[in-house]
Amino acid sequence: MNLTLADVERCLTGAAEEGHDAIPVNSVQTDSRTVSKGDLFVCIEGDNFDGHEFAEQAAAKGAAGIVTAKLVDVDASVIMVRDTTRALGRLAACWRDKCGAKLVAVTGTAGKTTVKEMLHAVVSRKFETAKNYRNFNNQIGLPMSMLKADESQPVWIMELGISVMGDMEDLAPIANPDVAVITNVGPGHLSGLGSVAGVAKAKTTLLKYLREGGVAVINRDCEPLREAALKIVPEPIEFSVGHNDTSYVASFLGGSGTEGWGRFSLRTPEGDGEFEAPFCGAHYAENLACVAAVAHQLGLTRDDVIQGVRTLAADPQRFCCKLAADALIIDDTYNANPLSMARSIETAAEMAGDRPLVLILGDMRELGDEAVRRHEELGQLVKRIAPAAFFYKGDHCGDVICGLDGDNVTGVKTPEEFMRAWREMGLTGAVVLVKGSRSLKMEEFANALCRERGTGRDNTAGAQEAKTK
Incomplete structure (x- = not known):
């Protein structure tokens, strides 16, 4: 990073202290544990933490400067601002302009x-x-x-x-x-x-x-x-x-x-x-x-x-296809909303073709007053897709069942519950989609199935074999 402490001060306050043009800033940190000598430490206030409490620790590690919205007594140059989060954004914009x-x-x-x-x-x-x-x-x-x-x-x-x-x-x-x-x-x-x-x-x-x-x-x-x-x-x-x-x-x-x-x-x-x-x-x-x-x-x-x-490597939790024994496991567990959920289910169904399709789905969070309706719609979609088996984790299982209108769903809380049911099904050649909102940790289900079926490998192996015409 080609910034000086004076550059930071001019960006955030409009004026620089004398001599600070000679003090380089190596990088910017918001976590005091990652601060090294010559870094700038920005004291961010969150819901469960306050970076100002760690300003002294950052200074002791040799921080070139501390950006703060509160008075702190530290052995380092202090740059006072009204809002440290906004200051961080302003500094990023200044850096982009400089570059x-x-x-x-x-x-x-x-x-x-x-x-x-x-x-x-x-x-x-x-x-x-x-x-x-x-x-x-x-x-x-x-x-x-x-x-x-x-x-x-x-x-x-x-x-x-x-x-x-x-x-x-x-x-x-x-x-x-x-x-x-x-x-x-x-x-x-x-x-x-x-x-x-x-x-x-x-x-x-x-x-x-x-x-x-x-x-x-x-x-x-x-x-x-x-x-x-x-x-x-x-x-x-x-x-x-x-x-x-x-x-x-x-x-x-x-x-x-x-x-x-x-x-x-x-x-x-x-x-x-x-x-x-x-x-x-x-x-x-x-x-x-x-x-x-x-x-x-x-x-x-x-x-x-x-x-x-064609060189794109699959993200391990974004529709990442993993081959494990005779099953194709689609790990799409990073997050979920009604739009992405519908697209993933429809794509998995198309990929399955004549093979059994298994859905392991979880709640879609942060939908507010729309949550009940959107989960009922999810049930309606699953009913139309008609998978060989459907597992669900989350508080909206009842709403999904309403949308299914009588079709079966198996509620699961843990990967162990799912694996017991999976073994009893005896499916071969299945395509399995695992998806839900991030907080439900649906990747644990995908990982458990991969372990059961053998070490999974993603579909990007052999990427250079793709053909263009």
Whole structure:
């Protein structure tokens, strides 16, 4: 990091102490345990902790400076601000300006992490590229991710996650994107955002913070999103899986010969054609069309997109296909909302084909007043899919049963309960989808099944064998 303590002071207070231009800042930390000599420590206040209590510890480790909103008595330079979280965001924005990086901001109800990872794989073919780790995308994670990027990376791809009204107003000014990407909007975080229209309004707030000359990239197929976006940006770049009048269109053509891989078509202004990739499902076609649209704005070609996504390594908890004995276990346990849940179930059913489909699902959290209705709808979807077996964990099991209207579901609380039932079923060649909200720890079910069936391996092995035509 090429910052001095004076740079930090000018960014946060408008003036620098004499001599501080000669004091380098090596990195920025919010955890005193990770502070090394020459770091800047920002005292963040959370619901269950207060970083100010650890300012002395950071100073003792040789911190070059302490950013604080309270009086602290430490042997280090102290920079006083009104709000340390906002100061962290402001410092990240200053650092980005100093680096001169082009920033792509990605948000949406579903697929934003996947799009970020796909974009990184594609853009890295031409540029050194920074990204935030997994979903470090909130008021702390976003600025810390930006502060870990450096001047050698001309493109930064940053995911922005929101859960309540006002979150985007905090995050968007930090990102101040050159390219703002909204993958879709749907019923996610309704307890904080109220309705799908509220989600659309909150997500599209990002577009108000585009840099001069910046570009908005949105989903043509999502009408609430499009309606909200057009009020802010009259001519966004659009992508689609269903509207052929857009410039970037992708389609899912079915599974390939490699387990967990899919065949896709991709049309851009440069051409049209089919290829295989290490992911499967119609929702990945949406992600692919989005990535192609963004990549084109960054000067990359359709071929760059295809070659880049073919190298994509599966996230271990995002629709990661694991082969264990004769079972295909789909670990999609990182999180769940009604949109992502429906897409995952439909894709798993398509992948299963004539093989038995087993669903191990958990509650979708943070849906507020919509929770009962959305879980009844989940039951209705499962009834239409008609899996060979259906297991459920969570408080909304009764609501799911109402939607099932008489079809069977087995309630489970622990992986051990599920494994006993699994052994009794005696299924062979099954496709098993495991998914639920993060707090339910549904990955424990996927892991237990992998251990039972033998060591799982993900579907990205042999990625270079994919064929393009």
